[in-house]
Amino acid sequence: MIPLIIDFSRKKVVIFGGGAVSARKARYFQDEAELTVISRSFSDAIKASPANLMQSDVGEMSDEEILSHLEGAFLVISALPDKNQNNRIGRLAAEAGILFNNADGEAGDVIIPSILRGRHLIAGFSTGGESPAVSRHLRDRFETIIPEIDAMVDLQIVLRDALKATNLKQEERAERLRDAIIDPEIREGLQKDMDATIHLALRRYSSETMPKINRGNSDE
Numbered sequence: 026m027i028p029l030i031i032d033f034s035r036k037k038v039v040i041f042g043g044g045a046v047s048a049r050k051a052r053y054f055q056d057e058a059e060l061t062v063i064s065r066s067f068s069d070a071i072k073a074s075p076a077n078l079m080q081s082d083v084g085e086m087s088d089e090e091i092l093s094h095l096e097g098a099f100l101v102i103s104a105l106p107d108k109n110q111n112n113r114i115g116r117l118a119a120e121a122g123i124l125f126n127n128a129d130g131e132a133g134d135v136i137i138p139s140i141l142r143g144r145h146l147i148a149g150f151s152t153g154g155e156s157p158a159v160s161r162h163l164r165d166r167f168e169t170i171i172p173e174i175d176a177m178v179d180l181q182i183v184l185r186d187a188l189k190a191t192n193l194k195q196e197e198r199a200e201r202l203r204d205a206i207i208d209p210e211i212r213e214g215l216q217k218d219m220d221a222t223i224h225l226a227l228r229r230y231s232s233e234t235m236p237k238i239n240r241g242n243s244d245e
């Protein structure tokens with residue numbers, strides 16, 4: 026399996042089942058995707074979500090009926106308590122060429138990672154479905170670095186533009202961008218005064234005439 030960062034805006038996601046697991050999956054996608062939840066009943070969390078709700082018993086739906094609800098979908102999730110029904114939805118999604126995530130039953134082709142998100146940073150953790158607790162634990166541990174990394178991305182945007190305007194070779198520009206990331210003074214400065222630190226980084230790393238930086242003395 027291979028991770029991707031996908032823009033879900035205007036993409037249709039169809040979830041079967043309206044219980045606790047469905048609510049967690051709906052929360053994951055609801056800010057971007059157009060959600061439809063098809064279920065016999067809906068939990069309060071699902072009712073409070075922006076999803077379109079369709080009350081129906083999957084056991085009473087023909088394959089053709091299910092396929093008609095999958096039309097135009099980018100991703101289908103099945104979170105029914107009955108594995109056979111989940112697997113059936115998976116088979117129909119595969120037939121229609123639509124990505125599938127299975128909450129219970131035969132694995133689909135999508136796993137939902139545990140994610141952390143800042144203004145710029147987005148990271149997802151997955152154990153390939155083996156231990157959601159470990160994925161969650163990793164997210165918790167990395168959560169503290171979001172402000173630091175987001176500020177560094179802001180700095181890198183400015184520094185990268187400044188370097189592009191010089192005559193420096195691509196390899197030298199890339200090296201300076203990396204040096205700025207591990208520069209202890211810059212890392213610390215970003216937490217205190219972002220503007221002043223961006224100026225410091227520009228002076229230190231974007232000058233065409235600056236002496237060769239003393240590299241390799243960081244233990245990071």
Ligand SMILES: C[C@@]1(CC(=O)O)C2=NC(=C\c3[nH]c(c(CCC(=O)O)c3CC(=O)O)Cc3[nH]c(c(CC(=O)O)c3CCC(=O)O)/C=C3\N/C(=C\2)[C@@H](CCC(=O)O)[C@]3(C)CC(=O)O)/[C@H]1CCC(=O)O
Nearest residue numbers: 049136137138139140151152153154155156157160161164
């Ligand atoms: C990341 C996250 C995204 C999301 O779904 O929302 C996620 N599970 C989350 C939470 C969570 N999961 C569970 C509880 C209840 C704890 C408990 O009481 O048991 C909680 C609540 C909590 O922990 O807060 C139990 C559980 N989960 C799965 C099974 C069945 C199984 O394992 O077979 C069981 C039954 C018990 C067990 O067997 O453990 C399966 C999956 N859960 C996955 C993802 C995929 C694998 C991810 C990976 O590759 O690591 C996969 C395969 C589904 C998939 O394909 O998407 C989200 C973390 C959000 C966060 O960051 O806080």
Ligand SMILES: NC(=O)c1ccc[n+]([C@@H]2O[C@H](COP(=O)([O-])OP(=O)(O)OC[C@H]3O[C@@H](n4cnc5c(N)ncnc54)[C@H](O)[C@@H]3O)[C@@H](O)[C@H]2O)c1
Nearest residue numbers: 042043044045046047064065066082083084104106128129
């Ligand atoms: N993948 C995961 O992250 C994960 C985590 C925990 C549990 N699970 C598994 O996911 C499944 C769902 O768990 P849950 O806690 O959401 O269950 P739940 O009982 O809270 O919800 C099940 C939902 O499915 C609906 N439903 C049941 N039969 C239906 C049918 N024939 N037609 C239409 N709707 C129907 C119910 O009305 C309900 O809304 C369980 O099998 C559980 O073991 C998966």
